[in-house]
Amino acid sequence: MTQDDAVAVAIRGLHKRFGAKAAVDGIDLDVPSGSFYGLVGPNGAGKTTTLNMVTGLLRPDAGQVLIHGVDMWRDPLAGKALVGVLSDGVRLFDRLTGEQLVEYAGLLSGMDRPTAVERTHDLLNLLDLASAGGTLVVDYSAGMTKKIALAAAMVHAPRVLVLDEPFESVDPVSAANIRDILHGYVRGGGTVIVSSHVMDLVERMCDHVAVITDGHVVVAGTVDEVRAGSTLEDRFVELVGGRRVGEGPEWLRHS
Structure with a gap:
């Protein structure tokens, strides 16, 4: 198996700024072929911006995206032919x-x-x-x-499916059917990259995951490697921070 066959999506040094804000700040990531890859992060972490650059919807300021060895921004027609996209919004x-x-x-x-x-x-x-x-x-x-x-x-x-929040607003029965279809697609040799805020869903559905915050990858690997003996949700909160411990103000408690 060649490197292009082993790695479905290779992201190298990806950068994107909007004014003074660095939405994506030097992302490097390899998505193995035949994987169900989860991309998770808090709101504003840079997930959607990254996926838009990976799929040819948004030109990066710097960096490279290879889809099975095809440079998305040097040969966008060939790159886009390899990708199916469900973009949020x-x-x-x-x-x-x-x-x-x-x-x-x-x-x-x-x-x-x-x-x-x-x-x-x-x-x-x-x-x-x-x-x-x-x-x-x-x-x-x-x-x-x-x-x-x-x-x-x-x-x-397509050889790669990139799905941004594919289960948002989808009822449980339809979501289960979609998951079955996507798993069948992966078993047939396809690669799925999915962005979601639902940690339990990613933990059950994906075999690899990357956590993104502040425009860069904090950790990436198999789901077991990333959760490190904890749940993916607890590990995620530990990595990105921001959890507020407490029961809220007194006036919210009625008993």
């Missing part, structure tokens, strides 16, 4: 139906229409959206919107 073409949106994503990736149509039907069935395929995305619930965005990210069979 990015608007969809919501005046299309769900079926049209996923087909359109397939066509944009360069596949022919019959293949795009076939894959769209497969994904809508897989995500329990077949009955809503003819409904405009603007009329979808938050959970349905998340699922149709995932379908659009997967339609071109």
Whole structure:
């Protein structure tokens, strides 16, 4: 196995500033191929900014991102072809139906229409959206919107899936179905990078994790290595700080 095959995403010296604030301040990270990799950190830690640079949505001030050996910012077309993206808060073409949106994503990736149509039907069935395929995305619930965005990210069979808060607003049954689909994708040789605030979910779902705070990686490795005999949540709080110990002011206590 070559280095490009062993490492799905290699991040080297990634920097991004917004005015005086360094949102990402020298991140180095290797994501192994075939891993389910969790990216966790407090609000404002730089997770979303990092993922946007990894996926070609935001140009870094400095640094390099390699997707299976392809430099995302030297050859963005080739790099983006290897990646499927579900970005938190990015608007969809919501005046299309769900079926049209996923087909359109397939066509944009360069596949022919019959293949795009076939894959769209497969994904809508897989995500329990077949009955809503003819409904405009603007009329979808938050959970349905998340699922149709995932379908659009997967339609071109990318080698790497990058998912920013994929389970936010998704009901427990749909979340379980999505987890099963993602684990099947990883077993088939794909790589998933997921950003989430839910430590229990990351601990149960991921095999690797990196903790980011103040724009840099505090610790990275397998989940067992990072949690170091504790729970991932307790280890996370220990690493990033900020926990307030106490029961709150007297006026909040009624007994």
